[in-house]
Amino acid sequence: MIARLVGDAAGVMSGGVLIGPGDDAAVWQPPPHRAVVVTQDALVEGEDFRREWITPHQLGRRCLAVALSDLAAMGASAAWCTATLCAPAETVLDDVLALALGLREEAEATGCRLVGGDLSGIRGPLVVDVCAGGSVEPERALRRGAGRVGDVLAVTGTLGGAAAGLRALFGRRPPAAAPAQVDAWVETWRRPRARLIEGRRLAALGVRCAGDLSDGLLVDAERTAAASGCRAELRLEQVPLAPGLRTAFPDAWGELALGGGEDFELLLAAPRPLLERIALDWPPELAPITPVGVLREGSGVSLYADGAPLPLPRVLSRHFA
Amino acid sequence: MIARLVGDAAGVMSGGVLIGPGDDAAVWQPPPHRAVVVTQDALVEGEDFRREWITPHQLGRRCLAVALSDLAAMGASAAWCTATLCAPAETVLDDVLALALGLREEAEATGCRLVGGDLSGIRGPLVVDVCAGGSVEPERALRRGAGRVGDVLAVTGTLGGAAAGLRALFGRRPPAAAPAQVDAWVETWRRPRARLIEGRRLAALGVRCAGDLSDGLLVDAERTAAASGCRAELRLEQVPLAPGLRTAFPDAWGELALGGGEDFELLLAAPRPLLERIALDWPPELAPITPVGVLREGSGVSLYADGAPLPLPRVLSRHFA
Incomplete structure (x- = not known):
């Protein structure tokens, strides 16, 4: 059963996978002179998603992307993943297979292999728990605590789309927004992209400090600042x-952009001259890098709008329970 | 919170762990010339355990031991683990901390480090899902499919104790058994030992075929035989x-010993001369190796008692749901 879910065990192994699914454990040969990076992330029905919001196939892709975002935030390459599925008895096999297919497709799209996992019943909600692994040159790993006073804080991509999508899924569609715009936000929530290429490029170009925005800019900026002193x-x-966030949410756009973590973009800190050099030939097909602030002496996080201090908005939690 | 659960992030890193808990992902440098071995195993309340059967501390130890058993079955050393805990809202913090302490103690006892994980709410049963990693010389990895016709099948330790303990936990205590004996079986179920040292020693001495008995001797012998053709x-x-199994269960001892997988012993297949050499200086402090059969041409599994064929008993499933 596990073998069917993870795919053809007898297939050609790639990316250093020496033993794939079907034995007691998987075996992977990391590239020489690189260290192994591992992370684990669970998505729990009723906490992180509702079934009517996302198809099993999308859920499979999403849960791997969420885990891979942590590898991206370390500047690592993805190589393998394992997944546990706890499925209630009424789960139909087609849904389990669709979820596994989503996992495998996301793995293929990001250069990693689904090499194993566990399948269990549960008298409760669906749980998908993914462990993802990859490699990095140890001295180039992006650290939360490598920021320095004076470094510019910058983010990849745009913020707030996933939070707007989540709000629409909760039935709170903003009246001013076009349906296609709302659909795009929902798609942003359903289908996060781990910024693996961006993270690796930043690390290769000399950036030392980054993390992912899994809990939103305000929370993660504070975390990065604290780790960096x-x-x-x-x-x-x-x-x-x-796109469209400010118009559709004239009162809430700030809260959505600062508090919505599910965009899974990266937050980095780097000296201004380095960031400027990086911007000079940043490939246009990658998520753009935008400065959003600066690291100062002290602790905590402070927010300014056009030079004037603002009170911190109440932020959304990633977990809506 | 996660940092508190996994321990002192600023502590001295050991066993090749370069970055422990507290960053986006953990980083581990495997020893040179070794491949990485990974496995993932979930324990779900109501499927794999009931809360009245096991304390949170014991559960923490147990769930890591279950995952490490897969590494043992590959002949690997353990190096790191990550764990996801999905805990219902009514879970008290002390129980979460006790579970994490159990994980850390089992990690310390087996030479690995708890380097990260995820903590989530759940509107349902407690779920603990562990990913464990380690390393092996790639050419020495113990394979399910490396058995050959004529190889002797052998197991580590004794079988049936955990299944007898599980039966007692279900309230079916055999009348003929002394309470201390029943307690010992229950302890076998609660506190499995991954046969890591035994697996590594077998691999180092030239054994090529092994797997763990997570689903019981009958099921796992068939699996090993199938993989080996x-x-x-x-x-x-x-x-x-x-100990005490045959006396206490005059009708069921065979079923318990053949079907109870939760002993987490190893099943290996090796040429008889090799096994005999290994037996000559097998350290007495390790789980003993006992021949239990042989690999023949054909497929499937057959059972004999004193030379006479027996029908296969109905085996217990690991999952009692």
Whole structure:
């Protein structure tokens, strides 16, 4: 059963996978001179998603992307993943297979292999728990705590789209937004992209400090600042907003962009000259890098709009329970 | 919170762990010339355990031991683990901390480090899902499919104790058994030992074929035989029984010993001369190795008692749901 879910065990192994699914454990040969990076992330029905919001296939892709976002935030390459599925008895086999297919497709799209996992019943909600592994040159691993006073804080992509999508899934569609716009936000929530290529490129070009925005800019900027022994100063007018966000949510766009973590973008800190050099030939097909603030002496996070201090908005939690 | 659960992030890293808990992902440098071995195993309340059967601390130890058993079955060393805990809202913090302490203690006892994980709410049963990693010389990895016709099948330790303990936990205590004996079986179920040292020693001495008995001797012998393109011939009178099993369960001891997988012993297949050499200086402090059958041409599994064929008993499933 597990073998069927993870695919053809007898198939050609690639990416250093020496033993795939079907034995007691998987075996993988990392590239020489690289260290192994591992992370684990669970998505729990009723906490992280509802079944009517996402198809099993999309859920499979999403749960791997969420785990891979942590590898991206380390500047690592993805190589393998394992997944546990706890499925209630009424789960139909087609849904289990669709979820596994989603996992495998996301793995293929990101250069990693689904090499094993566990399948269990559960008298409760669906749980998908993914462990993802990859490799990095140890001295190039992006650290939360490598920021320094004076470093510019910057993010990849745009923020707030996934939070707007989640709000629409909860039935709170903003009246001013076009249906296609709402669909795009929902798609942003359903289908996060781990910024693996961006993370690796940043690490290769000399950036040392990054993390992913799994809990939103405000929370993660504070986390990065704390790990770096600094204060994060954020400038609201610089935050790159998801298309249509400001118009559709005239009162809530700031909260969505600062508190919505499910975009799974990266937050980095780097000296300004380095960031400027990186911007000079940043490939246009990658998620753009936008400065959003600076690391200062002190601790905590402070927010400014056009130079004036703002009170911190109440932020959304990733878990809506 | 996660940092508190996994321990002191600023502590001295050991066993090749370069970055422990607290960053986006953990980083581990495997020893040179070794491949990485990974496995994932979930324990779900109501499927794999009930709360009244096991304390949170014991559950923490147990869930890591279950995952490590897969590494043992590959002949690997354990190096790191990550764990996801899905805990219902009514879970008290002390129980979460006790579970994490159990995980850390089992990690310390087996030479690995708890380096990360995820913590989630759940509107349902408690779920603990562990990913464990380690390393092996790639050419020495123990394979399910490396058995050959004529190889002797052998197991570590004794079988049936955990199944007898599980039966007692279900309230079916055999009237003939002394309470201390029943307690010992229950302890066998609660506190499995991954046969990591035994697996590594077998691999180092030239054994090529092994797997763990997570689903019981009958099921796992068939699995090993199938992977090796052979038929497994088991001899019931040779199966090493947990102490007191035969007396206490005059009708069910065979079923318990053949079907109870939760002992987490190893099943290996090796040429008889090799096994005999290994037996000559097998350290007495390790789980003993006992021949239980042989691999023959054909497929499937057949069972003999004192030379006479026996019908296969209905086996217990690991999952009692």
